[in-house]
Amino acid sequence: MTDAASVSDVSKRFAKSPQAALDHVSLTVRPGEITGLVGPDGAGKTTLIRILTGLLHPDSGTVAVLGAAPGARSVDIGYMPQRFGLYEDLSVQQNLSLYAELRGLNRAERAAAFAHLLEFTDLKRFQTRLAGDLSGGMKQKLGLACALVKTPRLLLLDEPSVGVDPVSRRELWAMVQGLLGSGIAVLWATAYLDEAERCARVFLLSEGKIVFAGPPAELAKSCEGRIIRLTGFAGSRRDLLVRALDQPEVADGTIQGDAVRLLLRKAGVPPDFAKIGAGTALRSEPAEARFEDGFIDLLGGGPPGTSALAQDYAKVPAQTGPAILAAHLTKRFGSFTAADDINLDIRRGEIMGLLGPNGAGKSTTFKMMCGLLTPSSGTSAVGGHSFAGGAAAVRARLGYMAQKFSLYGDLSVAQNLAFFAGIYGIRRDRQQARIDALVHIFALERYLADNAATLPLGYKQRLALACAVIHEPPVLFLDEATSGVDPINRREFWCHIMGLVARGVTVLVTTHFMDEAEYCDRIALIYRARQIATGTPDELKRLASGDADMTMEDAFIALIAKADAAREAKAA
Amino acid sequence: MNLRRIVALIEKEGVQILRDPSTLLIAFVLPLILLFLFGYGVSLDTGHTRIGLVLESSSAPALGLAQSFENSAWFDVQLARSVAELRPELVAGRIRGIVVIPLDFGETEARAVRASPIEIIVDGSQPNTASFVAAYAEGVRAAWAQPRPPAVTLDARFTFNPELRSRFFLVPGAIAIVMTMIGTLLTALVIAREWERGTIEALFATPVTMGEFLISKLVPYFLLALGSMAMCTVLAVTVFGVPLRGSAWALLAIAATFLTSALGQGLFISAAVKNQFVASQIALLTAFLPAMLLSGFIFEIGSMPRALQYLTRIVPARYLIPSLQTVFVAGDIWRLFLPNMLALLGFGAVFAALTLRVTRKSLD
Numbered sequence: 001m002t003d004a005a006s007v008s009d010v011s012k013r014f015a016k017s018p019q020a021a022l023d024h025v026s027l028t029v030r031p032g033e034i035t036g037l038v039g040p041d042g043a044g045k046t047t048l049i050r051i052l053t054g055l056l057h058p059d060s061g062t063v064a065v066l067g068a069a070p071g072a073r074s075v076d077i078g079y080m081p082q083r084f085g086l087y088e089d090l091s092v093q094q095n096l097s098l099y100a101e102l103r104g105l106n107r108a109e110r111a112a113a114f115a116h117l118l119e120f121t122d123l124k125r126f127q128t129r130l131a132g133d134l135s136g137g138m139k140q141k142l143g144l145a146c147a148l149v150k151t152p153r154l155l156l157l158d159e160p161s162v163g164v165d166p167v168s169r170r171e172l173w174a175m176v177q178g179l180l181g182s183g184i185a186v187l188w189a190t191a192y193l194d195e196a197e198r199c200a201r202v203f204l205l206s207e208g209k210i211v212f213a214g215p216p217a218e219l220a221k222s223c224e225g226r227i228i229r230l231t232g233f234a235g236s237r238r239d240l241l242v243r244a245l246d247q248p249e250v251a252d253g254t255i256q257g258d259a260v261r262l263l264l265r266k267a268g269v270p271p272d273f274a275k276i277g278a279g280t281a282l283r284s285e286p287a288e289a290r291f292e293d294g295f296i297d298l299l300g301g302g303p304p305g306t307s308a309l310a311q312d313y314a315k316v317p318a319q320t321g322p323a324i325l326a327a328h329l330t331k332r333f334g335s336f337t338a339a340d341d342i343n344l345d346i347r348r349g350e351i352m353g354l355l356g357p358n359g360a361g362k363s364t365t366f367k368m369m370c371g372l373l374t375p376s377s378g379t380s381a382v383g384g385h386s387f388a389g390g391a392a393a394v395r396a397r398l399g400y401m402a403q404k405f406s407l408y409g410d411l412s413v414a415q416n417l418a419f420f421a422g423i424y425g426i427r428r429d430r431q432q433a434r435i436d437a438l439v440h441i442f443a444l445e446r447y448l449a450d451n452a453a454t455l456p457l458g459y460k461q462r463l464a465l466a467c468a469v470i471h472e473p474p475v476l477f478l479d480e481a482t483s484g485v486d487p488i489n490r491r492e493f494w495c496h497i498m499g500l501v502a503r504g505v506t507v508l509v510t511t512h513f514m515d516e517a518e519y520c521d522r523i524a525l526i527y528r529a530r531q532i533a534t535g536t537p538d539e540l541k542r543l544a545s546g547d548a549d550m551t552m553e554d555a556f557i558a559l560i561a562k563a564d565a566a567r568e569a570k571a572a
Numbered sequence: 573m574n575l576r577r578i579v580a581l582i583e584k585e586g587v588q589i590l591r592d593p594s595t596l597l598i599a600f601v602l603p604l605i606l607l608f609l610f611g612y613g614v615s616l617d618t619g620h621t622r623i624g625l626v627l628e629s630s631s632a633p634a635l636g637l638a639q640s641f642e643n644s645a646w647f648d649v650q651l652a653r654s655v656a657e658l659r660p661e662l663v664a665g666r667i668r669g670i671v672v673i674p675l676d677f678g679e680t681e682a683r684a685v686r687a688s689p690i691e692i693i694v695d696g697s698q699p700n701t702a703s704f705v706a707a708y709a710e711g712v713r714a715a716w717a718q719p720r721p722p723a724v725t726l727d728a729r730f731t732f733n734p735e736l737r738s739r740f741f742l743v744p745g746a747i748a749i750v751m752t753m754i755g756t757l758l759t760a761l762v763i764a765r766e767w768e769r770g771t772i773e774a775l776f777a778t779p780v781t782m783g784e785f786l787i788s789k790l791v792p793y794f795l796l797a798l799g800s801m802a803m804c805t806v807l808a809v810t811v812f813g814v815p816l817r818g819s820a821w822a823l824l825a826i827a828a829t830f831l832t833s834a835l836g837q838g839l840f841i842s843a844a845v846k847n848q849f850v851a852s853q854i855a856l857l858t859a860f861l862p863a864m865l866l867s868g869f870i871f872e873i874g875s876m877p878r879a880l881q882y883l884t885r886i887v888p889a890r891y892l893i894p895s896l897q898t899v900f901v902a903g904d905i906w907r908l909f910l911p912n913m914l915a916l917l918g919f920g921a922v923f924a925a926l927t928l929r930v931t932r933k934s935l936d
Contacts, residue, residue: 079774081774086771087584087588087769087771088769089592090591094584094587099778102780156777
């Protein structure tokens, strides 16, 4: 079988960047299977895909697409760029027609293709709706439909699932999987390692270099026998994880429900359990290695558990009332209810996760809770102070981090820090000391004079966290703070958060990473503007199926399916 | 070139134009505002300018001259005894100048009376009005100074625009501005928008060629600009009473050649900058402002400093406005149109070449 696309020894450097975007990369895409192009943001995935479409030209190396130069066989290539490439002011039907015409479909083919695609993507009901009015998941499906309007021989998908909820992600995967039978070759770029795990073969990119190529199971295999699952320990799972990560024997660790899962550096050499205060009832059992373990291992393991940020953070005094409160929060936009009677009561030192599909009302709820949006009815309060009476005083007590918006790209790192120190009213004589401490903790020394916009994504995220905690707030709001960030940086981020929580800081977080949901003490699941379930991760899993062993993602999907079934039963 | 793809792209562009209120605003509402502004609001005609007249002398010649000022159609005269009385009026802008007929006026021997000096004080903060007042005051004095009614009277009649109504040349000028806005500003925005929204990436991955893409952008805006021009012409003739002495064909030909240059400029801008905000700024600075200021629309090119006169030669609108004004108020004078049209086609070719140089079907 010939390869649908092959890239050999390709390098590409952009004029303004000191680092090569692609550094001697070789890759092949075979018909009839999904090839994963995996790596964090900025690893070079988009550059590589654009080279395959002919939109970018490599500096060196050779590229063949369907046996020709890139761009020469564009009729047979389906391409879905990161932002889907849809015309938002055109309807679903008009978008499809445009791409059908551009790809030269004749009338007879067209009718059949449209009928099939609209069925396949479940967009039949929305044909006349403007693409801009579709939800994220539906836009993604329409983008795919446009790429498939003339059955391609090679389908290039550039992070089709970024920012899309697990339900939509899974549907999209199933749709693409269904195409393989006809011999289409698919290249699927993603930052989600669980998606990578399901690909036939994977090319793992890191900083422009391929660090692994082969079936994902092969990478997981390299960690076989080095995974242990700890249960029955004394104390909190987060404290145990932090202490375990500090041990030299441990390469990486995550939380899984009530258990802590560790990746050991050497098979059969666990850390000294007594030293990490695990207690006498501790059970340690081997567990299955996953793709992500292999990835982390390849990059040399995760960060140590103890957070330098937390060590000298002001301890939050004990308090009686809830640290964050939402009582009957409702938000209506015209006749549309975006959030309906949300009730949350978050204690000091608790991590509360807010999960839900795109457009479910999660962001609306989040924004009302941190005072950015005024509720139509109900109240929200932080530290017992309602936003209704003097929002500025309340805001001074909270830290807010939304990676996309919180930094000034055209200010340098030092200027950003000084600015946030200023607006949070830190006394002038203390500002410099606090900034120096943060720069040291987050290893920002090299970048102090660089504009924030030019930082690598991982550093941007560190800077955003530094700015959010510069005034040592007792409450932190994190809105998809880790999206697009590589797993090592995400782990480091969570070590900081776990450390802060141990000092009494209260955290409200939204995320699309289901493994991050496991760090939460409790989770509120928002769906169709309603709070459909609230509880610990294990409680939610049990609620979903009575089985605490399932992944958080499966629980999420099952709970949403349940809510849908209940709604339909009520309607019937 | 594939006709089907071009048609599909043009259709798409059409739907987008109809859905986008800002495009329709620029194409049909903005022209209305400009037309009404230049048709009714702005007038470069001067008449009945208020001035002060200080009569220090009460000699017969002085009174005679004062009478001439009062009778003049150009001035509304406010009489006073001293300059001091009128100065606050001038400062407040209630009068535009002060003419002083001095004490010794006409006291010299009779022959010299006619050459006696008068003093003219004008408000230099408004240079145009100031020079107007000065020149006309001098004119009034000169007319009065004629020894006797001349044997031959000069009865000036202005051809094409007998009443010298500024509306007659401002309204065609406004049409030029409108076409500049649609041709350059709108096209500059539409390609930049595709870059910004990332739609160009999906488009370029299809078999669409760069030429097809550019044509699909040119045709709709060419038609839109002609449509807007037609609307303006109908309004100019029916509402503002501007005559259309030339033929509709000549008007169409002039507009079409201008649009090759204006659209070319718009395409070039958006191909070069790929950002709507920057594209609109550049379009305003390089197309709209020069069309307003350096094209002879409001300020006559002949009275500009020499350096600026040379600069106007690279302003496409400069080659449009004389043709447009001519086709409206004079008629079909191809001897004037053809060189101008040729210049505009030249601009179009230059912009087309530049655009092709900077656009490739690539994101590099």
